[in-house]
Amino acid sequence: MTESQIPKTMGQQFGRRSWAEPWKIKMVEPIEMISAEERQRALEEAGYNTFLLRSEDVYIDLLTDSGTSAMSDRQWAGLMLGDEAYAGSRNFYHLEEAVQTYYGYRYLVPTHQGRGAEHLISQAVIKAGDVVPGNMYFTTTRLHQELAGGRFVDVIIPEAHDPTNLHPFKGNIDLDKLQALIEQEGASKIAYVCLAGTVNMAGGQPVSMANVKALRQLCDRYGIRIYLDATRMVENAFFIQEREEGYANSPIAEILKEFCSYTDGAWMSAKKDHLVNIGGWLAVNDSDLYDNLRNLVVIYEGLHTYGGMAGRDMEALAIGIREAVQDDHIRSRIGQVRYLGDLLTSWQVPIVQPIGGHAIFLDAKRFYPHIPQDQFPSQTLAAQLYLDSGVRGMERGVVSAGRDPQTGDHRYPALELTRLTIPRRVYTQAHMDVVAESVKAVYDSRQQTHGLKMVYEPQYLRFFQARFTHL
Ligand SMILES: Cc1ncc(COP(=O)(O)O)c(C=O)c1O
Secondary structure, three states: OOHHHOOOOHHHHOOOOOOOOOOOOOOOOOOOOOOHHHHHHHHHHOOOOHHHOOHHHOOEEOOOOOOOOOOOHHHHHHHOOOOOOOOOOHHHHHHHHHHHHHHOOOEEEEEOOHHHHHHHHHHHHOOOOOEEEEOOOOHHHHHHHHHOOOEEEEOEOHHHHOOOOOOOOOOOEOHHHHHHHHHHHOHHHEOOEEEEOOEHHHOOEOOOHHHHHHHHHHHHHHOOOEEEEOOOHHHHHHHHHHHOOOOOOOOHHHHHHHHHHOOOEEEEEOOOOOOOOOOEEEEEOOHHHHHHHHHHHHHHOOOOOOOOOOHHHHHHHHHHHHHHOOHHHHHHHHHHHHHHHHHHHHOOOOEOOOOOOOEEEEEHHHHOOOOOHHHOHHHHHHHHHHHHHOEEOEEEOHHHHOEOOOOOOEOOOOOOEEEEEOOOOOOOHHHHHHHHHHHHHHHHOHHHOOOEEEEEOOOOOHHHOOEEEEO
């Protein structure tokens, strides 16, 4: 091979033409890597929990894609158009119009972020003793369902629990399992089906259009409602466009709206797909339910035309919704996640496959087969990565799964993962290279690594604030 034939650019290395982000950078925020000794001290002070680190001690922050996006110049300009009226702000109507246009639901209730919306929908539609089937749990969602007296039952397809299974739609609901549950409990005990787009805890895995259509038919037979966690539904639409027959030429916006049309409503953590740093909403088609939600929002969030958000935040969000559904945006967003995942895959680092929408999920069980689950392998891996390079990821395993409210025992999920979540429009390919090399270095030294012991455990959502010590 001559010098000019050696693949050099990213595209050449992967046997294709290179792509680039559909934006250029106008403002930068300096970041710095502190020394290895300082990182060791910072991690000890944080009780080996990456949520308890100060962000200034972090070099590349892949803790979450939530509220960490870079806003566009249009969104920043939108902030200046904030109508900070207590009631009836014009920005609310812009937001309402954007949700109606792109998601298709009739009534909108804004909330300060996703869990605010989860709280309202759970209080409004779950009765004590109800069952809430869904495609894998999410931490805050399930807790709000439990606090409202419900019991979450996982009805995702079994392939989702296997990090090596290559099913293209691992977020799908197992319709037979759901039907058996409905028959066993009785339809009146099912509060609703909780359907999430690109299932976070499964590795950002999508739901197919065929699955949601079949789910609609099944639920109609029993008179059961479907509410969608639309937090990463734009990413889900990308996978449908790419993988599902008949959608290759449909724009993302069209796919998104069709998908939502099979559901009765949705809640949203706008801090993800919608490219804003704060915000959320709940949207439904039923006017009685809307009346109830509109009444509840004034107790917990704020008046129904701001729901805890400033007018300027609603304006940035309305603009973000339009930017989020642009095909070139979502292709480059998921392309960047894939770039990191492809590098790790080529080095045989165990990650959840297929690569999902918002993050790379390292498979800590295969990374550290010598660390038992009750010594927190994913937590350990997040800590080791930080020590190696100042890269911050997060635990998505036994700590996140919490305790069974009935038995009080740890829940031991099949997936024990460390999530490297890519903020939208924030980092470059060079940052991804640094992250990949760090993961490889930690993988290469895996045999010398020991697990952790939990020394402090808060009652709710323990992964946020638990503290550990090394073994
Ligand atoms: C799938 C999913 N649903 C709901 C939420 C909760 O949203 P928020 O963090 O805005 O309260 C999140 C946030 O991480 C999420 O990933």
